[in-house]
Amino acid sequence: MVQDGFESGLALIRSGEYFAAHEELEDAWRAAPAEERDFLQGLVHVAVAWYQAGRGRRIGMERQLAKAIRRLQPYAPAHRGVELEPLLAQLRELEARGSMDLPPPVL
DSSP states (O other): OHHHHHHHHHHHHHTTOHHHHHHHHHHHHHHSOHHHHHHHHHHHHHHHHHHHHHTTOHHHHHHHHHHHHHHHGGGOSEETTEEHHHHHHHHHHHHHHOOSOOOOOOO
16 A cells, blocks of 8 residues: 555656645555655655645745655665655755746656
């Protein structure tokens, strides 16, 4: 169940379906063992950052970007087949830039 939610959540992020991705990843996060929860929650924050940007909510987007960086950093450079260094670099650049025009996540 955790693996299925993780895989489908990543696929949904990659296809730009950020709200649905958040739902899938949140379910996986809740069912995950403790050592995986921050990683999955970091991916939830990625999905929600893009969702907030799409809704024009700058503060929500900025907070989610910061949370994603904080949660994913300990798992770098890669975890569960996800290359985190490119994603973290993108998240940091977007956080510094402050624009709500986000290119697709590097996942």
